[in-house]
Amino acid sequence: MVAQRRLSWNFGLDRALAHADSLGKPLLVFEPLRAGYRWASDRHHRFVIDGMAEHVGVLQAARVAYYPYVEPSPGAGKGLLEALSRSACLIVTDRYPAFFLPSMQEAAARAVSVLLEGVDSCGLLPIAAADRTFSAAFHFRRFLQKTLPEHLLDAPDPDPFSRERALPPATVSATVLRRWPSASGDLLGGGPSVLSDLPIDHSVGPVAACGGSAAGRARLRRFIDTGLARYGTDRNHPDRDGQSGLSPWLHWGHVSVHEIFHAVAARSGWSPARLSPRSDGKREGWWGLDPDAEKFLDELVTWREIGFNFCALRPNYAEYDSLPEWARATLEEHAGDPRPALYSLEQFESAATHDELWNAAQRQLVAEGVIHNYLRMLWGKKILEWTPHPRQALDIMVELNNKYAIDGRDPNSYTGIFWVLGRFDRGWPERALYGKVRSMTSASTRRKIDVNGYLGRWGGQESLGV
Ligand SMILES: Cc1cc2nc3c(=O)[nH]c(=O)nc-3n(C[C@H](O)[C@H](O)[C@H](O)COP(=O)(O)OP(=O)(O)OC[C@H]3O[C@@H](n4cnc5c(N)ncnc54)[C@H](O)[C@@H]3O)c2cc1C
Structure with a gap:
């Protein structure tokens, strides 16, 4: 779990559970956090670790093994995935098109001798659905208007652990844990001081907002109840709190774009029958929703996903x-x-x-x-x-x-x-x-x-x- 760091609305998790079910094998959720990436700081670490602390509780209740690993020094985690893979049938990971993740995953695929599947849970439009990039939002919107309807009903499971499963319990070998200890309760639960031993930038301190799906979901609820209806008029005004504020949780994968879309749709009893049949690239009137919701979805889907498309298809996206x-x-x-x-x-x-x-x-x-x-x-x-x-x-x-x-x-x-x-x-x-x-x-x-x-x-x- 390296990009979509959540336990619901996650195609990767669904895929891993389906494999575990059909093979009758245990599932191990492995969530690593590297130390040596550029810009690693207390700010980013605290947010991710908040999510890890939440995952401990959820997975304990679901009786699924969880292995949170916070790298104590740059490169210390090298070899860990390979060691885990020696007792695995296969590995499922998140497909993510930017930053160091694509090259890390290519290296991981070369290092392990079992199947490593990359599953895309980035957006409403699967990355693989487009084989070209787009020069403007208008062109991408036209493409979405033609292509998105067939994917809109394909959502990940909102509550994948609600069903009783008879999966055998997973264990991580003592040798692996000795060399790569699981993140301690102190580290997961502690305040800023527990980060001080890590070799990351301590000058960039944690933000006030809490990481994790529960905090992201609370933000989503507040936005749906009090912000969405004035999004079109208030979004551009810094004094009116008119945006969703969801980008941190979206970035760290704590909240899924599918969950947000379903919350927007549920609020107005939306169904795909409301979609306009036209695909002229115009911003308004395609979703069949009120103008505020249409504007919000244009940012959340057109503007957000044009970037995922570009990064996935243009390796020089940052140059x-x-x-x-x-x-x-x-x-x-x-x-x-x-x-x-x-x-x-x-x-x-x-x-x-x-x-x-x-x-x-x-x-x-x-x-x-x-x-x-x-x-x-x-x-x-x-x-x-x-x-x-x-x-x-x-x-x-x-x-x-x-x-x-x-x-x-x-x-x-x-x-x-x-x-x-x-x-x-x-x-x-x-x-x-x-x-x-x-x-x-x-x-x-x-x-x-x-x-x-x-x-x-x-x-x-x-x-x-x-
Ligand atoms: C110079 C510059 C740097 C930016 N850097 C980032 C960044 O590092 N991370 C980031 O997520 N966004 C970035 N944006 C885009 C945008 O500013 C933020 O996505 C938005 O302000 C996040 O606030 P929100 O979640 O309240 O957005 P809302 O208005 O509530 O929109 C909901 C979601 O739609 C997407 N979205 C909204 N506006 C844009 C946009 N213009 N482009 C792409 N997606 C959008 C985001 O995922 C956002 O969370 C940048 C924009 C500029 C001009």
């Missing part, structure tokens, strides 16, 4: 050269244009620019691990404006987003960051510095949305000194 040709050409043409200001990574990181709205967004990122979506766009556009070359802007956005954002290192991270540079967008009237790439200004943002409350919370004269 500057993966930008569309028109964007690279126009950015290059304007790379020599004078910049109104230039900042280093350290100045950006410390929220030490001249722009109080930008600084406020950076402060929120450092403190809470998220930035409100509208300001996240502005945050990226200004980094493009205040660095000598778009390649440097890209490096700075990736570094800050993936270090601090609790939903970072995700296909969505690369969708958002590369959107700033023109991916999935069209050309706009040409202007200095941006060329034909869409520009944004703090002044126009302040005209469009009320940021006074936001500035009250995150404004301030002092730089962060990080």
Whole structure:
């Protein structure tokens, strides 16, 4: 369990249980957490470990063996999966198209001598359903409108342990446990101090929100009850709490997109008969839901899954050269244009620019691990404006987003960051510095949305000194 870290609404878990049932063999749920990945910090570890602590209880009640492993030093877990595989019939794992997971899984498949199945539980559209990428949301939406109906009713089991099973109990050999001890109760249950022994970045502290499916599900319930009906009007306003706030739990796999979709559908008694037969790529009116729910599903499905598609089919998704040709050409043409200001990574990181709205967004990122979506766009556009070359802007956005954002290192991270540079967008009237790439200004943002409350919370004269 390396990406879809949850015990319900999970195709991978369903597949593993089906194998265990048909073979009459025990199931072992193995959930590792590496230490040596780039940007590993107290923030990300705490969130994942919250989920692990929850899994102990659920799997004990279901009488299924669980092996949570938190790597004590980079590389210490090497050989563990191979050791486990020696007493396994097969391994089922999560297919995930970004960050270090694809290469880790390829290496794992080479190291073990049993079947290793990668199961895709990333989105409503199976990754394998598309064999090409899309240059804009409009084209992907058209594809979804044609292809998604046949997959919409195919959901993972919401409660896979509700059925009594007569699976024999699994055990992990004492030799394996001696070399790779299971995460202790102290580590799983403890506060920030238990993380201090791990070789991860302690300067990026845990966020206030709790990880795990229960917390993610509570957030989903609150959004369905109080947020969804005003999503269209309030989403862009940082003072109105108009977004779902679900991206951290989606990123860590604690909540499934299928569960969210079913909650939205259930709220309005939706059935597939409501889907429009048209596939013209238009945003409104396809799902047969009210405009707020349609808008939300467009973000959750079109915008989220266009990134999974891109990462899966374009191994260079994180490289500057993966930008569309028109964007690279126009950015290059304007790379020599004078910049109104230039900042280093350290100045950006410390929220030490001249722009109080930008600084406020950076402060929120450092403190809470998220930035409100509208300001996240502005945050990226200004980094493009205040660095000598778009390649440097890209490096700075990736570094800050993936270090601090609790939903970072995700296909969505690369969708958002590369959107700033023109991916999935069209050309706009040409202007200095941006060329034909869409520009944004703090002044126009302040005209469009009320940021006074936001500035009250995150404004301030002092730089962060990080
Ligand atoms: C520079 C930049 C960096 C970004 N980095 C990330 C990131 O690291 N991780 C991340 O999950 N999102 C990222 N986004 C996209 C977007 O800002 C967040 O998904 C959104 O703000 C999350 O808040 P929410 O869960 O309340 O979203 P909601 O508005 O409630 O939407 C529900 C879900 O839909 C998806 N979604 C919403 N907006 C977008 C979008 N514009 N693009 C792709 N998917 C979307 C997310 O999965 C989100 O959780 C980035 C955007 C930009 C401009």
